[in-house]
Amino acid sequence: MAKMAQSIAIAVLLAATAAAQAEPAGNVGAVNQSAKSAPPGRPARPLALGADVVDRERVETGADGSAQIVFLDTSTLSIGRDSQVTIDRFVYSGGAGGEQAVSMAKGVLRFVGGGVSHGGGANLRIPSATIGVRGGAALVVLDEPGCGALIVDQYGRLTITARGVVRTLSRPGVGLCVSADGEFGDPISVGVETIRRLTARLASAAGQRAGAKRAPTQQEAELGLGDARPPLGLAAIVQEPGLDTLSPFWAGQALARSKASVDHQPLPPIVETPDVYYYYAPPTSPGGPVL
């Protein structure tokens, strides 16, 4: 019995040491309680702002809880209320290199890709499908009524695999339902109201400050973010002014000039008074301006 207790103690110690030495995958960027996490081999603890998050750490939120995990590659994972997510694997080798896998058992999340996703190495796993995120952001909810899991491409490209079938979303604002047994629905345009409803499950509720002792103020934000205007043509179909703005002027000018060259052409001179005209000496080569 004493030997068995000794073995258990050693195993627990080893696990604790391994966890303590594990390289962090990222940190807790924001947290509304209740939200707790369980690193591998360790009991669940309340999530704390700035705390390390490691591979195989499981994060669970309650009815009022939400959290944001910031990874080393600057990607962010926002976890909504009543959700459960596990950081399966995170390896970052700089630039667009590495591997990132996150499993989601319930609830809602938003993943905004960073370096790893730009190399195509980011995957979100839900019970019925795997979602590859390439240079983009995904909003995923597992309990959407009439849909099952709803996967929304916020931007970038999502490759969704379920039961060996692969579907790709590359248009922002398009979503796909995946049933519990891995059947795909038709792609749908996800409206602003649906995004609002899903985003509300990720946001701080009234009175919540996501773990901050002091909330940022409007005045600070005005000063800190400056006054830069949005670039022109940000969401316009017609990207003018540009060459397209000038093309009608040039086209009109070409038509008028073409007609003018016909209108102005004089009739051949009458050969009665040789002093008023001269014969043109034919050149030896066509000549002409050269670019």
Next chain:
Amino acid sequence: MLEMFRKTAVAASILCGALSSGSAAAEPEERAEQTRLSDHLRRHPTDYDATYRYVLISRELGDHEAAIGALERLIAFNPALARARKELGVLYARLGAYQTAVLHLRAALEAPDLDPAQKAQIEALLPDVERQTESSRWSARLQTGLRSQSNASFFPANGLFLVGGAGVLSPLPRRADFNAFELVDIANDTDLDAERSAQLETRFKGYATQQFHLASYNVGVFGLSSGPRFALDPEFLPGASVKPYVTGLTSYVGGGSFLNSGGAGVVARLPALGESLSIEPGVEYRYLGVSIGGPFASLSAISTGGAVTASIGTIWRFSDALRLETRTAFTRHNAILRSQSFDEIEQQALARLDFDPPSASLGRKWSIAPYGRIFQLAFDAVDPMVDPWRPRRDVGWAAGVLVEAPITREIGVSAAFEYARNESNLPNFRTDNLSVWFGPVARF
């Protein structure tokens, strides 16, 4: 003059190169600072000063995702932080996440404590972003104004004509004139297939002028094109698309029908350099029918026949403030008469610099765009009416500046100054013209 144009073009390319290399030199330092701030903020997420610096530097580097993550965090700390919501909305819009952008921009606009200048910016942007969330998206740009031309009759520069090889000095002078003009540009994109990003793109352009004195040079040009744009395989060519289209044009000069044309083409859009560069190669066939009579109808450069154009356009968004556009095209025109058949090479370039207007209450940026255009025409055969020995060879060029100053989201003013010259081996076609135009512009 041509030499001057060449030198200007070389200077412009050196300037662009210098801008490019200057930016490239500054980037490693900014990247290092972004990494330092990122490491710091992971452990100290409530250091707000560092967060704002991180947002600005990430935005500067085009790393919009990193900036979004930081702004989402600020909003988690204070859901009423409207200034951060506005920034977040703009960044989501830049990435094409229009639904999410609308959500944040509307919330920021409704906030009671957001600065009025920020609200003006949102009001200028929000309708465009909201339009992008619709399955059928309309857009219109209307412009009207006055235009002055130093040679509205396109009379030869020295009044010299060749007639059957004989030189004739015309007693008529060149004529300056003013005109009123109207320009309409209507665009519609309608989604065809959400999953594969297919959409039907339809464009209409109309342009008409009314000369104050030279009514025989009143012009109207009306063109329509339509075709579906399909995304190419995102696995191999992410962001690339191709659009086959049909196109038609009708026009009049001086009250009589002049050119009617119809054709079809295909154009691709290939993003490069992280989507800051868009390359658009294309090919188009058009049949042109020209209604012009009289003994000298063969002198019209635009003539009945078929034309094939191969072109390549580029749009380089060098930064938020600077956008460069170029277009190079080769056209082979086969007319009924060999003397009206020609090869044409044309190059166009425009550099648009966007800048903040003088008042904070003006929500949209103003822009100034110097531009240049040069083309070379080489006709296949002589026109004995003009010169029985030499086929026509033209080199034309134009240089100008286009300025646009939006006042509200819908209304602004636009002005341009342009000098155009056509050199030719035949004096009949040597013209120059100085144009200045000005007027209100509206966009919906």
